[in-house]
Amino acid sequence: MSKHTQDIQHIDAQHHLHPFTNTSALNAKGARIIEKAQGVYIWDSEGKKMLDGMAGLWCVNMGYGRKELADAAYKQMQTLPYYNTFFQTSHEQAALLAKEIASVTPHDLNHIFFANSGSEAIDTIMRLVRHYWAVKGKPYRNIIIARDNAYHGSTLAGASLGGMGGMHKQGAPLVPGIEHIRQPYWYGEGGDMSEEEFGLACAKALEDRILEVGPDNVACFIGEPIQGAGGVIVPPANYWGEIQKICDKYDILLAADEVICGFGRTGNWFGSDTFGIKPDIISMAKGLSSGYLPIAAVAVGSRITDALMAHDDDFHHGYTYSGHPVSAAVALENIRLMKQENIVDYVANDIGPYFQSELRKRLGDHPLVGNIVGTGLIAGIALVKNKAPKEFFGDDINIGLICRDHCFENGLIMRATGSRMVLSPPLIISHAEVDELLDKAVLCFDLTLKSIS
Numbered sequence: 398m399s400k401h402t403q404d405i406q407h408i409d410a411q412h413h414l415h416p417f418t419n420t421s422a423l424n425a426k427g428a429r430i431i432e433k434a435q436g437v438y439i440w441d442s443e444g445k446k447m448l449d450g451m452a453g454l455w456c457v458n459m460g461y462g463r464k465e466l467a468d469a470a471y472k473q474m475q476t477l478p479y480y481n482t483f484f485q486t487s488h489e490q491a492a493l494l495a496k497e498i499a500s501v502t503p504h505d506l507n508h509i510f511f512a513n514s515g516s517e518a519i520d521t522i523m524r525l526v527r528h529y530w531a532v533k534g535k536p537y538r539n540i541i542i543a544r545d546n547a548y549h550g551s552t553l554a555g556a557s558l559g560g561m562g563g564m565h566k567q568g569a570p571l572v573p574g575i576e577h578i579r580q581p582y583w584y585g586e587g588g589d590m591s592e593e594e595f596g597l598a599c600a601k602a603l604e605d606r607i608l609e610v611g612p613d614n615v616a617c618f619i620g621e622p623i624q625g626a627g628g629v630i631v632p633p634a635n636y637w638g639e640i641q642k643i644c645d646k647y648d649i650l651l652a653a654d655e656v657i658c659g660f661g662r663t664g665n666w667f668g669s670d671t672f673g674i675k676p677d678i679i680s681m682a683k684g685l686s687s688g689y690l691p692i693a694a695v696a697v698g699s700r701i702t703d704a705l706m707a708h709d710d711d712f713h714h715g716y717t718y719s720g721h722p723v724s725a726a727v728a729l730e731n732i733r734l735m736k737q738e739n740i741v742d743y744v745a746n747d748i749g750p751y752f753q754s755e756l757r758k759r760l761g762d763h764p765l766v767g768n769i770v771g772t773g774l775i776a777g778i779a780l781v782k783n784k785a786p787k788e789f790f791g792d793d794i795n796i797g798l799i800c801r802d803h804c805f806e807n808g809l810i811m812r813a814t815g816s817r818m819v820l821s822p823p824l825i826i827s828h829a830e831v832d833e834l835l836d837k838a839v840l841c842f843d844l845t846l847k848s849i850s
């Protein structure tokens with residue numbers, strides 16, 4: 398290992414607390430230092446090249462090294478590096494970006510509130526939907542229903558709203574007024590039910606919970622169209638339609654967390670389009686700027702904005718960097734590039750179908766693979782001990798981490814969540830690069846099988 402790498406690792410170990418990391422375990426090993434990136438590839442400080450099958454952390458949708466995005470930031474920094482959007486001021490970048498976002502959001506989601514991270518966007522949704530009901534004269538309608546194994550960020554509100562047990566155990570007490578229902582994970586939890594029956598059962602869990610807590614106490618239901626960090630859980634085809642019907646029946650707001658699904662990942666601009674739902678409010682981040690700068694947004698529909706505008710008071714909420722001009726300029730350029738390169742169409746009709754069908758062709762019969770799900774350029778692969786009868790790995794083998802480590806060693810970034818391997822490559826990935834990704838994946842699944850036999 399080079400002296401340069403060792404020096405950075407040493408400094409990192411001494412001073413850097415990493416997110417979602419066992420610090421002492423990391424420091425004993427030394428962090429992998431990433432140095433540069435281009436297209437779908439990243440290089441570490443030892444010169445090792447890796448194909449990034451995760452687009453960073455589900456975000457570098459337009460790929461690395463886009464000069465247009467760097468130029469947009471440089472230009473904006475020279476003209477107006479910062480100004481706020483509080484106190485009755487605005488600037489061109491925030492206004493134009495709000496218009497651009499509204500041009501691609503589904504339904505009537507035409508007003509945009511800016512934040513800097515998905516977690517902040519989720520806090521905004523929670524405060525806004527509760528405020529909506531207060532403005533409507535029903536402040537007691539404040540319960541938000543979310544799902545087990547959902548990920549909605551890591552601030553106190555996001556961690557409380559998400560359904561991750563490990564997160565709930567730390568930093569308690571959690572934010573009150575949140576209920577969790579079962580997730581629509583058919584392969585893992587569907588038992589003997591058909592996919593359709595299971596979809597209905599999971600939607601009915603929402604209705605049951607609404608009736609249990611009282612419809613007049615519920616503000617909102619929130620879900621990721623496809624759960625990302627939970628392992629890429631694609632719900633049964635009938636699930637979201639049923640959820641929409643139940644929300645309509647009880648007059649409950651429907652929120653979609655589009656932080657991963659948004660901006661083309663599923664082959665439409667938003668996951669809500671893919672599943673045909675009309676949410677009242679959505680969050681977005683990641684792909685909004687392809688991760689080049691932190692920026693997030695909440696798109697709000699007319700049901701909520703009409704109520705807010707009829708109410709003669711401030712919404713007491715906002716961030717110093719809401720609509721930051723440099724982040725906004727980069728996001729604007731990112732959306733312009735997406736439109737110019739017809740990237741959503743490429744995912745829907747070309748590279749997405751190719752990736753999904755090749756993935757199944759190359760890995761579907763692998764002895765470790767129980768099930769593959771996904772659409773567009775997002776996929777989840779269940780690793781199992783036995784395919785039929787279905788048997789999952791126990792706690793004695795961390796199969797996901799074994800597989801992930803083989804991937805790292807062989808130049809592929811693939812993430813493990815439990816025993817599910819997940820993929821979410823940059824949307825600009827070429828056919829040849831998909832082939833390379835799958836060649837590497839097949840090799841690493843073979844090596845994983847060898848490691849445990």
Ligand code: PXG
Nearest residue numbers: 514515516548549550621625626654656657
């Ligand atoms: N909602 C969803 C659906 C997300 O995926 C957030 C909110 C929070 O966004 P910020 O920008 O505050 O991180 C996310 C973020 C993982 C992983 O391990 C996933 C996320 C973040 C970190 C790790 O898959 N998603």
